[in-house]
Amino acid sequence: MMFWSPAIERMPMEELRQIQEKKLKALVRNVYEYSPFYKRKFRELGIHPTDIQSLEDLKKLPFTKKQDLRDNYPFGMFAVPLSQIVRFHASSGTTGKPTLVGYTEDDIRVWVESLCRGFVSCGVTNEDIMQIAYGYGLFTGGLGFHYAAEKIGATALPVSAGNTERQINLMKDLGVTVIACTPSYILYMAEYAEKMGINIRETDLRMGIFGAEPWSEETRRRIEDKTGITAYDVYGTSELSGPLFTECIEKNGLHVWADHFLIEVIDPKTGENVGEGEKGELVVTTLSKEAMPLIRWRTGDITIMETEKCNCGRTHPRIMRILGRSDDMLIVRGVNVFPSQIEHVLMQIPEVSEHYMIILDRKEELDEMTVQVELSDKVSIDKPVDVLNLARKIEEKLKIILGISAKVELVNPGTLQRFEGKAKRVIDKRRI
Amino acid sequence: MIKQISVFVENKPGRLAAITEVLYKKGINLRAFMIADAGDFGIVRMVVDKTEEAFNALKSAGFAVTLNDVLAVEVEDKPGELYRISKALGEEGVNIEYVYAFTSEKHKALIIFRVGELAKAKAVLEKLGVLFKGKIE
Numbered sequence: 001m002m003f004w005s006p007a008i009e010r011m012p013m014e015e016l017r018q019i020q021e022k023k024l025k026a027l028v029r030n031v032y033e034y035s036p037f038y039k040r041k042f043r044e045l046g047i048h049p050t051d052i053q054s055l056e057d058l059k060k061l062p063f064t065k066k067q068d069l070r071d072n073y074p075f076g077m078f079a080v081p082l083s084q085i086v087r088f089h090a091s092s093g094t095t096g097k098p099t100l101v102g103y104t105e106d107d108i109r110v111w112v113e114s115l116c117r118g119f120v121s122c123g124v125t126n127e128d129i130m131q132i133a134y135g136y137g138l139f140t141g142g143l144g145f146h147y148a149a150e151k152i153g154a155t156a157l158p159v160s161a162g163n164t165e166r167q168i169n170l171m172k173d174l175g176v177t178v179i180a181c182t183p184s185y186i187l188y189m190a191e192y193a194e195k196m197g198i199n200i201r202e203t204d205l206r207m208g209i210f211g212a213e214p215w216s217e218e219t220r221r222r223i224e225d226k227t228g229i230t231a232y233d234v235y236g237t238s239e240l241s242g243p244l245f246t247e248c249i250e251k252n253g254l255h256v257w258a259d260h261f262l263i264e265v266i267d268p269k270t271g272e273n274v275g276e277g278e279k280g281e282l283v284v285t286t287l288s289k290e291a292m293p294l295i296r297w298r299t300g301d302i303t304i305m306e307t308e309k310c311n312c313g314r315t316h317p318r319i320m321r322i323l324g325r326s327d328d329m330l331i332v333r334g335v336n337v338f339p340s341q342i343e344h345v346l347m348q349i350p351e352v353s354e355h356y357m358i359i360l361d362r363k364e365e366l367d368e369m370t371v372q373v374e375l376s377d378k379v380s381i382d383k384p385v386d387v388l389n390l391a392r393k394i395e396e397k398l399k400i401i402l403g404i405s406a407k408v409e410l411v412n413p414g415t416l417q418r419f420e421g422k423a424k425r426v427i428d429k430r431r432i
Numbered sequence: 433m434i435k436q437i438s439v440f441v442e443n444k445p446g447r448l449a450a451i452t453e454v455l456y457k458k459g460i461n462l463r464a465f466m467i468a469d470a471g472d473f474g475i476v477r478m479v480v481d482k483t484e485e486a487f488n489a490l491k492s493a494g495f496a497v498t499l500n501d502v503l504a505v506e507v508e509d510k511p512g513e514l515y516r517i518s519k520a521l522g523e524e525g526v527n528i529e530y531v532y533a534f535t536s537e538k539h540k541a542l543i544i545f546r547v548g549e550l551a552k553a554k555a556v557l558e559k560l561g562v563l564f565k566g567k568i569e
Contacts, residue, residue: 375440375496382438382477382500382546383529384470409472412442414494 002313004120004152005113008259009314013307016258016315021055023287024262028052028061031293035079037072038295058262058285063271063296066099069239074100077292085291090138091238091336092403098138101238102291108147110288111241114257115148118246121255121312122232123207124178126153131171133181134212134334135161140242141212141334145180154178161185161334164192175204182334183210183219183231188365190226201228209234209246212334213367214322216432233321237299239292240284245319250311253318260288263317264296265305268326279304281326282319300327330426332360333367335404339425342371342406345397351379351390355416362430369406371398374413433554434504434568435483436544439476440496443469451476454493460486463568464534464544477532479504479544479568502546503553504564509541517543520560526553 003009029049031038041062042048051060069077078085086105090098103111124130130149134141142160149156157176159167168189170176179186186208193200205227211234223231235254236244240261245254256263264273265280274280282299304320330337339358346352356373373394381387391408398406419425441447448467455462464479480486483499490497507513514533521528527548535541542564547553557563 377491377496379440379496380498381440381475381496382436382498384468384473384475387440387470387473387475410440412440412447412494413496415442 002120004117008257009117009121009255009316011259011315013258013309013315013317017055019259020262020287023259024055024058024285025049025052027285027287027293027295031079031295035077035293037068037077038079038293055262058264058296059273061285061295063283063298064294065298066239066300069099070097073097075102077294078102079293080104080291088138089140089143089238089242092341092401099239101140101241103241104290107241107289107291110260111144111244112147112151114241114244114260115144115236115246116151117257118234118244118248118255119148119152119154119209121248121314122209122246123230123249124149124152124154124209128154128177129157129174129204130154130178130180131157131159131167131176133159133161133167133179133185134243139335140236140238141180144236144242144244145209164189165196168193168196168198171200171205172198172203177204177206179205179208179229180234181208181210182212183215183223184213184333184362184365184367186210186223186227186231187219190223191364200226205229207232211235211243213331214324214432216321219432235301235319235322237301239294239297240286240299241289248310248312248314252310253306253320255310255314255316255318256284258316261285262287263305263319265303265319268298268302276307277304279323298326300325300329302326328426330358330360330369330428332369332402333404335402337369337402337404341401342398345394345401346371346373348397349390349394350376352376352394352410353413355418356425357416358426360426360428360430367430369404370409371406372409372411372416374411374416376413433501433550434479434544434564436500436502436546437478437480437483437487437490438498438500439478439490440473441467441476442473443471448476450493451490451495454489454495455480455486458482458485458489460489464532464542466532468530481568483568500546501550502544503550503557504568505543505545505557505562506564506566507541507543507562509535513541514543517557517560517562520556521545521547521553524552524556526556 032049085102087103089101132145136142146156207230209232220231232247234246262285264283268281282301282303284297286294302323306318353374353376359370394408461481468475529546533543
């Protein structure tokens with residue numbers, strides 16, 4: 001099977017645009033009526049649904065930003081009653097409040113449909129056994145892959161993240177053919193397997209779908225050289241549902257399903273659309289989402305859009321692999337981390353000052369985050385254990401807020417770099 | 433009871449020099465000194481002649497400084513003295529957290545004790561007649 005939904009996936013772009021236009025008009029009417037957030041926002045800006053008559057009118061609509069989701073936590077962004085919500089997912093927030101996403105039954109269907117199209121486009125079949133080593137739970141990676149794998153008739157192995165030895169044993173014993181995880185984790189697994197005396201090349205593993213963190217063509221080559229598998233990119237964010245788009249076998253961009261998502265690439269500074277083939281921030285309008293529709297959602301991810309029809313026969317526009325962020329968000333072991341979250345934790349601890357640095361490094365293919373912070377004059381230290389206990393206390397608080405571990409190093413007051421103007425508190429030594 | 437100064441110090445070349453430079457410039461004399469080492473960092477502990485001045489000077493030089501109460505014991509510089517005292521404290525159930533000693537011309541051997549229960553330890557040492565009640569000069 002070459003296509004999951006052949007008619008739609010090969011539909012001429014002109015016809016897709018007609019669908020988009022119809023859906024955009026309906027979306028604007030719908031949020032104006034049912035979303036407390038958009039109703040308020042449109043009224044403030046003097047926008048009425050009748051102002052939106054064509055795709056060109058999209059530019060009249062305001063952007064939706066991460067801060068809007070935070071300000072309207074938990075249910076203020078929803079456009080349906082809670083009785084129609086069948087699932088929540090959440091990601092960690094900056095000040096302890098998570099970013100919440102709700103789904104109707106149809107939202108889950110569209111999410112699964114999008115990923116099924118992607119799976120088939122890169123050659124996953126119902127014969128495959130897919131080891132899903134993305135986290136299951138509030139994070140969308142695990143469950144997103146899980147339902148799509150089952151939907152196409154493949155066998156899902158819901159192993160979730162962690163416990164590398166068990167991952168490798170299951171991979172070998174069950175004859176896993178497809179792995180889904182972060183690109184750094186497959187490299188870590190390959191090294192770990194070697195230590196166990198297992199060569200991944202000699203297992204049945206033939207391909208991997210890697211995402212949740214930025215990676216490069218160089219890393220693709222490293223993965224493919226080391227493991228002998230074919231590596232594909234996947235993209236999605238929890239706000240848009242979860243993992244949604246993958247590369248096809250052409251490995252020349254990720255197909256964004258135009259019947260469900262309307263994309264723009266903008267200059268993050270001016271908000272204006274950039275020209276075709278130019279780098280900018282990906283902005284997505286959800287055309288089918290019911291529970292939490294988003295208009296001109298600023299993803300913060302930098303990419304390039306390609307609208308030429310792909311050699312694979314799909315007509316939908318493509319985005320090139322994510323090149324970076326337009327904001328200061330960090331991605332550590334697949335988890336989104338904002339420096340402001342770390343700052344918020346440190347501010348609550350009187351024994352340390354407001355001077356800190358975040359150092360990211362990669363040890364044995366896995367990300368490591370170290371937070372260096374200066375002791376304040378309120379600290380009372382007489383024994384080494386006092387220092388270790390303070391560091392441990394901060395580490396525990398960071399883990400609660402960030403969802404991942406960070407190492408805390410306490411340093412002498414006045415020894416970290418001071419900044420005039422915009423602080424550059426992150427030192428990223430990782431090779432992406 | 434005497435005051436001890438504790439200073440957090442990163443385990444890097446030149447850090448001890450930075451601390452002692454501050455003391456030197458203020459004309460402060462060290463009476464007792466030790467470093468508790470813990471890998472990436474250490475804690476410098478010291479008893480000095482001008483405690484208040486040393487504390488303020490280190491603080492304004494940007495060090496993380498803490499002032500603590502410790503007990504000092506003055507004993508004859510001869511075998512068995514530390515044994516006698518630590519045995520008495522142990523029998524009373526007082527936990528010694530750390531201890532270091534020094535000698536000087538002015539005093540006999542001086543032993544600095546950091547203990548769990550200060551008041552109880554003080555009573556034990558007074559009973560033994562070894563508690564140092566003078567002033568460190």
